[in-house]
Amino acid sequence: MRRVIRFACAGDTLYGTLDAASGKTGLLIVSGGNEIRIGAHRGMALLAQSLAARGIPVLRFDRRGIGDSTGTNGGFLSSGPDIGCAAATFSAEAGIERLVAFGNCDAATALALFGATAGIDRLILANPWVIEQQDDLPPAAAIRARYAAKLKEPREWLRLARGGVDLRKLASGLAKVAQPQAEEPDSLAHRLSAALSASRLDTTILLAARDNTAIAFREGWDGPVAMCDTDSHSFAHQSDAAWLEEQIATAVMRA
Incomplete structure (x- = not known):
């Protein structure tokens, strides 16, 4: 059963969509960029529906200043409280015992930075955003x-x-x-890697093989990854979506 819920976060009201299911391990989906919780091409809504049919409860939500939620959009680097409030609400509403979180692009980076303090047990990070540049060229x-x-x-x-x-x-x-590509200690890539090392959370990395964001991340990451043979950043092709669902379902079942 799918229903809309609302919950408080730092004086604002966030809206989410809960796809209920019988499982005790839930999946929290964090939207990337300024996307609303339905996702690009309705991808996150369709993913939630399919996973719920497999017994996995799923919550998607709009962070502050996005979609139905109130407040100011401070970008992904300010989304720690939003993720924490969504995680706590999800656990209370669905009665889950373990929580897995999935995010694509800068949502993946936000989860790496804030997931441990949000009480999340396992991370699934797709095409993490680590690009910091001043021009309009690809990384x-x-x-x-x-x-x-x-x-x-x-x-x-x-x-x-x-x-x-x-x-x-x-x-x-x-x-x-x-140009020299030396990584600064305070760079986004360094902060992401340091956060994952410090948290010691079980983490699955999913990459779109020919996506510029994924290629930039892969250059500085020496850990294991699962690679989808696609150029779609949002896994929009039908075969990509099926691959993504299987990867997520497998990670949730291992949690």
């Missing part, structure tokens, strides 16, 4: 991956010879790749 790791793929294609060499390549864009990309 250096993604540029390198793209160029490496193109160098293997004879038709790309032919395009270059015929003048079909934007040389100014190519030069900008090469210049970015050539």
Whole structure:
């Protein structure tokens, strides 16, 4: 059964959607970016419906300033209280005994940073956001991956010879790749890794193989990952969605 619930958070009111089920391990879905709880292409709503049919209760919610929820949108780095309030409400409403949380993009990063203090038992992080840049180019790791793929294609060499390549864009990309990529101690990537190490939470990392955000994360991560052969950041293709559901269901059952 699906129902809308509301709960308090730091003086504001958050709205969530609870898909009830018989299981005692629940899944909390945290939305990425400024997406409302339904998710891109209704992906999170459909995922919740499918998992609930498998016996897994699921809660999705809008953080402060997003969708139906009141308050000011402070971005994912201010979402710790929202995640904590949603986790506590979910446990009380659904009577669950263990809590798994899933997030994509900056929601994954938020869970890495705040999940342990929210009382979450296991994390599922998809395409964690670690990009900090001042230009509109893709991250250096993604540029390198793209160029490496193109160098293997004879038709790309032919395009270059015929003048079909934007040389100014190519030069900008090469210049970015050539810049030193030293990781600062206070960088988002460093903070994410440090938070996961300190919390010692069981964590599953899911990556879209040809997504720029995932490529940037993968460059600085030496732990195990599960890779989906897709370029869709939100796992929007039908086969991607099926893969994502199986990965999440497996992680929940292990929790």
